[in-house]
Amino acid sequence: MLSLIYVSVASAGLTAADVTTLAERAAANNAKHDVTGMLAYNSQSFMQLLEGDGAHVLSIMRRIEQDDRHGSITYIRQHDREHRECPDWSMRSLVTPMTGIGSANVFTKSLPEAMDLDTKILFTSFASTLTEEQAAQYAEREQSTMWDLKADND
Numbered sequence: 382m383l384s385l386i387y388v389s390v391a392s393a394g395l396t397a398a399d400v401t402t403l404a405e406r407a408a409a410n411n412a413k414h415d416v417t418g419m420l421a422y423n424s425q426s427f428m429q430l431l432e433g434d435g436a437h438v439l440s441i442m443r444r445i446e447q448d449d450r451h452g453s454i455t456y457i458r459q460h461d462r463e464h465r466e467c468p469d470w471s472m473r474s475l476v477t478p479m480t481g482i483g484s485a486n487v488f489t490k491s492l493p494e495a496m497d498l499d500t501k502i503l504f505t506s507f508a509s510t511l512t513e514e515q516a517a518q519y520a521e522r523e524q525s526t527m528w529d530l531k532a533d534n535d
Contacts (some may be wrong), residue, residue, distance in 0.1 A: 404474030
């Protein structure tokens, strides 16, 4: 069984609702070909795992390469595996990033039990990635919270 993971840059203007619709359509199509996997979106990029018969996975990948909702595809992994990592997911979408304390742990626990550790690490790292703007907003919130705590202690 072929297991393929790629990342790509999302096109400008793509929304979380667009990603949900995309994943729902992909799930229906993938189920017809016994392809499973997951799609993560962090407001700037995609990371997707596709697994199944090699010919079906590569056919889907050729369509993905032509999709104008993203570009700059980089292949992370493409090799045969003994078992499916997302056996019950024809295509599940996860919209990230995570910013709260402990959110990486919650995200990792939401991944399939059958998923190998290396794949969990890849997706959790991807989901933890913040854009420059998001990082600045998060830092601003943290600084504001620190000032509030300091004022309470004075």
